[in-house]
Amino acid sequence: MNTAAHREFKERLFEQFARVGKALASPKRLEIVDLLAQGERTVEDIAKETAMSVASASQHLQALKGARMVESRREGLYAHYRLAGEDVFRTWQAVRALAESHLAEVDRVVETYLENRDTLEAVDAMELMERLSDGSVVVLDVRPEEEYRAGHIPGAISVPVGALETALHMLPKDKEVVAYCRGPYCVFSDEVVLALSARGYRASRLTEGFPEWQTAGYPVELKNPR
């Protein structure tokens, strides 16, 4: 292959790679990917959760679809979108991890909005996995119940935010409570841990969310354990 052909090859090749990069270049699209990591969603769901107009959400979804990062199916009036594979989530995780470790601004944003996060006890997936086996913890899934039903950490109890009060009677004060959520930046587990701590429970949050747990290869339960 001569020099000109070689250059042409590289340019065509990297143009393709950049299609993925471009898809990852918008905050809104990253939010969509993060949301879809929880499971299928309709365009309307996505628009609502990301505070976009439906048209705008649809356009971003088309962009992601163009990069083959999401797929859709139609069911009646609704178009359901989902990630096109686990590797899409993995790539998003890599991008997020890179930002976390290199951009000081990420920490600053977290500290600004989650002022007391560093005062909360936190456990990571490996730690929780160990303590699951000896039965010394109660695990709370604080996501919307629908997401719980689509898969959760084995033995976890579904306690969507807002339902904490009514679920209190199920929580033994002698065991530690670990709450988890959609991802490392999902604020609901923070809030639950704060509320439980204030009531005298020993509570901590899982540093990662359910998608990270699942992608890391830890066991997942599909049916409600009770």
Next chain:
Amino acid sequence: MNTAAHREFKERLFEQFARVGKALASPKRLEIVDLLAQGERTVEDIAKETAMSVASASQHLQALKGARMVESRREGLYAHYRLAGEDVFRTWQAVRALAESHLAEVDRVVETYLENRDTLEAVDAMELMERLSDGSVVVLDVRPEEEYRAGHIPGAISVPVGALETALHMLPKDKEVVAYCRGPYCVFSDEVVLALSARGYRASRLTEGFPEWQTAGYPVELKNPR
């Protein structure tokens, strides 16, 4: 945290994540990242290898620097740029892998320019690692010698493209020869394997390049073995 604050939090957070995405959104910048995975380079080197003007290369480098993905040091007249960490390469790998597995166009480009790639024998890193221990293969590093000196697969012989003729006497015809290069799309190993096969050697290419070998945790040799 109320709804408005929650939204603000997400927007600031994902804006930061998107900084990394934006840095990955240009083919030229991806090419720079891929090149810097081989080691430090000056602005001029980068401009030359990626067929850009120096000003343009410098601007892309500033963009990557803004996302904290590259770092630079000045030595006399020259500014030397390098990747800001192994995680930068890993993220680029994830993006590339996603494009490979989801975008049919990648295969099409490769087939167009490397017509006979599928006829060449290929081994992956794990396979090569096994065969290294039983001494049944000779490994050729076909990158520029400087890159070989910065680190190579243990026992590999440096045979930069063009120097193949003079190195032929070192290659035993009874052993299999495995050639590797900068990465999975580096064409030099293809060319060397083709040339060797035509001369009656049993030759194959390593499917990955040196950075992938290194990042996967396989052993690396720093000094010339002889």
Next chain:
DNA sequence: GTTCTATTCAACTAATCTGTTGAACATATG
């Protein structure tokens, strides 16, 4: 069929990005 609803499309504006050019800056050498 008409009507309703979810989604997509098209047209438009504002904003951002890319590459070019030539000037400015930094560091060497004579």
Next chain:
DNA sequence: CATATGTTCAACAGATTAGTTGAATAGAAC
């Protein structure tokens, strides 16, 4: 000191992108 070289900066033109609005489309429901 002047001069040369590598790099960066600033200003500009052209292309691309993001979000808005309103129309078009597809599939229910009546």
